[in-house]
Amino acid sequence: MxxxxxxxxxxxxxxxxxxxxxxxxxxxxxxxxxxxxxxxxxxxxxxxxxxxxxxxxxxxxxxxxxxxxxxxxxxxxxxxxxxxxxxxxxxxxxxxxxxxxxxxxxxxxxxxxxxxxxxxxxxxxxxxxxxxxxxxxxxxxxxxxxxxxxxxxxxxxxxxESSAAVILPTSFLFSADYILQASDGTLTCNDTVDVMDMCSDTSALTFDYTTGNCQEQVAYSAGGSLYCVATVSLTSYDCAVFYNRDPTISGTATRFTCICSDGNTASVAPNNCTIYQDATSVPTDADMTTPVGYLINFGAKTR
Known part of the structure; x- marks a missing residue:
């Protein structure tokens, strides 16, 4: 950090x-x-x-x-x-x-x-x-x-907000196709080629929701554009907290999002990182049982 x-x-x-x-x-x-x-x-x-x-x-x-x-x-x-x-x-x-x-x-x-x-x-x-x-x-x-x-x-x-942006950890610095996995194992964005971009701007995260791409909201952002504002490195993965650049927050969107990634898989939680969040498990609430997020599985990456 x-x-x-x-x-x-x-x-x-x-x-x-x-x-x-x-x-x-x-x-x-x-x-x-x-x-x-x-x-x-x-x-x-x-x-x-x-x-x-x-x-x-x-x-x-x-x-x-x-x-x-x-x-x-x-x-x-x-x-x-x-x-x-x-x-x-x-x-x-x-x-x-x-x-x-x-x-x-x-x-x-x-x-x-x-x-x-x-x-x-x-x-x-x-x-x-x-x-x-x-x-x-x-x-x-x-x-x-x-x-x-x-x-x-x-x-x-x-x-x-833009002045608060910081460089992402190295494990985040790539662009890749992605598939979302819910807590019950349901997959979305698995039949389209989509881009999660952390290369064009190394302190930002963007998704392309345009026609032809997956329309599923990712990282709790309706606009698909976020700044990285804090990072933490753990033994085998890194976590980054993102500020959602949506002008207004509504529906399921949140102003902040935490993503933990090992470069192959990432977990996503709304607002803060959950206390024991890692890169390969769906985040859970404080009771350690109730799921509060989902997983992202990355496809081919470019750096």
Whole structure:
């Protein structure tokens, strides 16, 4: 994964009144909009964040956050305006630690949530506290938590999507005919000659849906044009997260897509990579059972 510097953001759910010296978000986040591969579109003002919604239960969602502390160039503590009621318990304050890695300076980041998954809060990686007194990195972040490599999310600055594009891993750099394989084994695009192109532009992925080619939507993109915005290399395959260039997202399309490939086969998942996604198996949801994507089998390749 391309890395430049790390930023750690600490989230705490509580409420604070405006005071002299109110924390403000640093550049490039202040007064900006971002696309989040998990949460959707985010809006930052100088002091608030909306869109980073966390659903804790069928009836409880945290949707508004404020900047609580900006101690130096690498750490932020922010808070939300509500508390969470645990089953059979009183309300608690909720914290989440996000560790960000800059991918392209000022326009794109990946991040992981540095906490264990909470079984009684929809498996979100959070930290609960009844007193609401946690306020530092050592309080909030769990550096002992085991975070799978692919358990990450992507942020892209709105309006700078093309600037966020990065070079694809070598295992992706080819053009090829392809066949799609659903979780039940059903094949599509197997009776036409189609092109999945990652050669013409080595930081982009394109499909040709014109008449005569397979009309099946690939990579959750109606227009068939995507930018690569983050990459991860594992032992025997690579994964890339793509930003869908469709002007609007509708139907089965998603703004982000994750593809893991070994050069012969690829798995495709909407939005983020799934935690244990590989190149040869249909991706599954967090329950490790429910399929959430499909496979691509490549034909003859050109480089």
């Amino acid at each position: 391309k890395m430049f510097r790390n930023i750690v953001i600490y989230f705490t759910v509580t409420l604070i009144t405006g005071i002299c010296g109110q924390c403000t978000f640093p550049s490039p986040f202040a007064s900006s909009m971002w696309h989040d591969s998990t949460r959707g579109d985010l809006t930052f003002t100088d002091t608030t964040l909306t869109g980073w919604d966390v659903t804790l239960s069928p009836t409880q969602t945290i949707d508004t956050w404020t900047c609580l502390d900006y101690a130096d160039s690498s750490k932020l503590v922010i808070k939300a305006t509500s508390r969470f009621t645990l089953v059979g318990s009183s309300q608690v304050y909720v914290y989440a630690c996000l560790v960000l890695t800059e991918v392209t300076a000022g326009v794109s980041y990946t991040y992981q949530q540095r906490n264990v998954q909470e079984g009684n809060a929809a498996q979100n990686r959070l930290r609960f506290n009844s007193a609401g007194t946690l306020a530092s990195a050592s309080d909030v972040c769990d550096d002992t938590a085991t975070i799978p490599t692919l358990d990450f999310h992507v942020l892209v600055l709105s309006g700078s």
